[in-house]
Amino acid sequence: MSSDVTLGSTIRSEWIKFRTVRSTIMGVIITFVLTVGLGALITTAVRAHWHTMNPARQLTFDPVSASLSGILFAQFAVGVIGTLFITSEYSSGSIRTTLAAVPNRLELVWGKLLVLAASMFVVSEIACFITFIMGQAIFSGVVPSASLGSAAVVRTVILAGVYLTLLSVLGFSLGLILRQSAACISVFTSLLLILPIIVFLLPQSWQNTITKFEPSELGHAMTSLTTPTNDFGTWTSLIVLSIYVVVVLGVGTTMLIRRDA
Amino acid sequence: MIKIDHLTKRYGDTLAVDDLDFEVRPGVVTGFLGPNGPGKSTTMRIILGLDRPTTGRATIEGKRYAELRDPLHEVGALLDAKAIHPGRSARNHLRALAASNRIPFSRVDEVLEFSGISSVADKKVGDYSLGMSQRLGIAGALLGDPGVLLFDEPVNGLDPEGIRWIREFFRSLANEGRTVFVSSHLMSEMAVSADQIIVIGRGKFITQGSVDALTASAKGTVFVRGANHQQLLAALKAHHGVVHEVNDEGLSVSDLTSDQIGQIAFEAGVALYELTPQRASLEEVYMDLTADAVEYGSTGARRE
Numbered sequence: 001m002s003s004d005v006t007l008g009s010t011i012r013s014e015w016i017k018f019r020t021v022r023s024t025i026m027g028v029i030i031t032f033v034l035t036v037g038l039g040a041l042i043t044t045a046v047r048a049h050w051h052t053m054n055p056a057r058q059l060t061f062d063p064v065s066a067s068l069s070g071i072l073f074a075q076f077a078v079g080v081i082g083t084l085f086i087t088s089e090y091s092s093g094s095i096r097t098t099l100a101a102v103p104n105r106l107e108l109v110w111g112k113l114l115v116l117a118a119s120m121f122v123v124s125e126i127a128c129f130i131t132f133i134m135g136q137a138i139f140s141g142v143v144p145s146a147s148l149g150s151a152a153v154v155r156t157v158i159l160a161g162v163y164l165t166l167l168s169v170l171g172f173s174l175g176l177i178l179r180q181s182a183a184c185i186s187v188f189t190s191l192l193l194i195l196p197i198i199v200f201l202l203p204q205s206w207q208n209t210i211t212k213f214e215p216s217e218l219g220h221a222m223t224s225l226t227t228p229t230n231d232f233g234t235w236t237s238l239i240v241l242s243i244y245v246v247v248v249l250g251v252g253t254t255m256l257i258r259r260d261a
Numbered sequence: 262m263i264k265i266d267h268l269t270k271r272y273g274d275t276l277a278v279d280d281l282d283f284e285v286r287p288g289v290v291t292g293f294l295g296p297n298g299p300g301k302s303t304t305m306r307i308i309l310g311l312d313r314p315t316t317g318r319a320t321i322e323g324k325r326y327a328e329l330r331d332p333l334h335e336v337g338a339l340l341d342a343k344a345i346h347p348g349r350s351a352r353n354h355l356r357a358l359a360a361s362n363r364i365p366f367s368r369v370d371e372v373l374e375f376s377g378i379s380s381v382a383d384k385k386v387g388d389y390s391l392g393m394s395q396r397l398g399i400a401g402a403l404l405g406d407p408g409v410l411l412f413d414e415p416v417n418g419l420d421p422e423g424i425r426w427i428r429e430f431f432r433s434l435a436n437e438g439r440t441v442f443v444s445s446h447l448m449s450e451m452a453v454s455a456d457q458i459i460v461i462g463r464g465k466f467i468t469q470g471s472v473d474a475l476t477a478s479a480k481g482t483v484f485v486r487g488a489n490h491q492q493l494l495a496a497l498k499a500h501h502g503v504v505h506e507v508n509d510e511g512l513s514v515s516d517l518t519s520d521q522i523g524q525i526a527f528e529a530g531v532a533l534y535e536l537t538p539q540r541a542s543l544e545e546v547y548m549d550l551t552a553d554a555v556e557y558g559s560t561g562a563r564r565e
Binding site for chain 1: 306309310311312313326327329330331332333334336338340341343344345346347348349350353356357358360361362363364401
């Protein structure tokens, strides 16, 4: 007789858990509001000031990344969704019930990871495509706009969703290590907001080499049509960010397996 | 059957479980008794594979928990009734649990009905009273219809009706041939709900046996009332009797039988008016057994 507990049943169980708490629903709504809402606000502002913008900046203006600016804020919402998916199990104590039902801890991580990544990918891609199409409609007639007819544009919009998905997994991975929501969210926010400020205080020559390694800068490179100066290229940025996430996830998974629940 | 095999668990400097070694058999309700402290819950967590033992092992039907193919079908556990995401409904909590072990959702409705919380199944668990949470925890333990059941302090928070319900429920589970392992820090509770009792203190094994055997093994006392208590006291002490209470009413004596006391009084020339053997209550036996093992014993009069 084969075991009743498989990756499939674990995914089904985690999917029920994921969608039956308010924090997930609120997180998804906030992700949409921040991505689409701020996208609308920023593109409208650009359109209004376009004629007074200096010509040099008009030349290098990237309509794709401008319409996707909302993800700079949505990244915190997806990070919180990922974090809470595991830390709420520790704060409530339900991790014990979960592990009694699924004793294979590696399988549990896979189940949660696949549910989280698949849901956040779908949510993020929908939000990014909506904000892109809306942004270009707002630009239309005044600001040069981009079209999904270009492969590079499609790639950039897709990578914006991939960036948000990776950050939700980063939040989840930090949760496996730290177990506490507040600690995780502090570390997550520090990586994205405080780290760039610290780097900014360093000498210029150092900044040029270090900045491109910052998670937020990797995201900036992934979601720009043309690679910003001093940054890694699009695909290299994706790979570096993925390596970060995989390393943190690996450490988190090892700790879950080794530690008492 | 649960087998605890020379189990030791150390957290830093604290020895939570100290070389425990016992078996929990099917068909009876086994009480796991000890003063408040980490030993009982830690043992249960190790049985469930949540904590890793420092040395020794715990097995269920010969297998470690991690080796069970269908854990919820083999073991049902209620560790902490409040350890459920407060924002989720009872039904969704049980459905997530059921899905992980491929248990049909119809079974979720059955256990909700059995536990008497069907009518509140779609409310958030955070709004539940402790008693309702205990019932939900029991529903969760029964989900896979397991042969081995573990309950950690299950009567906490239950009203008298709930306590009576849970006692009958344990009994019926045992009568169906299941292994039922129930922890408590209350001897009075175990005396009525358990058949077999395992007593631990500070993580160490103290004793094991049926409720009747434990009471019988206890040292009783004898109440003595006589003409001259001072003289009687001196005579009893000379014969290595231990006198607990001296007042105008009489003396309470242990370590001597009523026959011996009668003989001693006769030889001392003290007339006896009353000589009554008193059997210790299970509660007293327990207090006696665990006296050295209470983690935070009250210092009584000295503090005042």
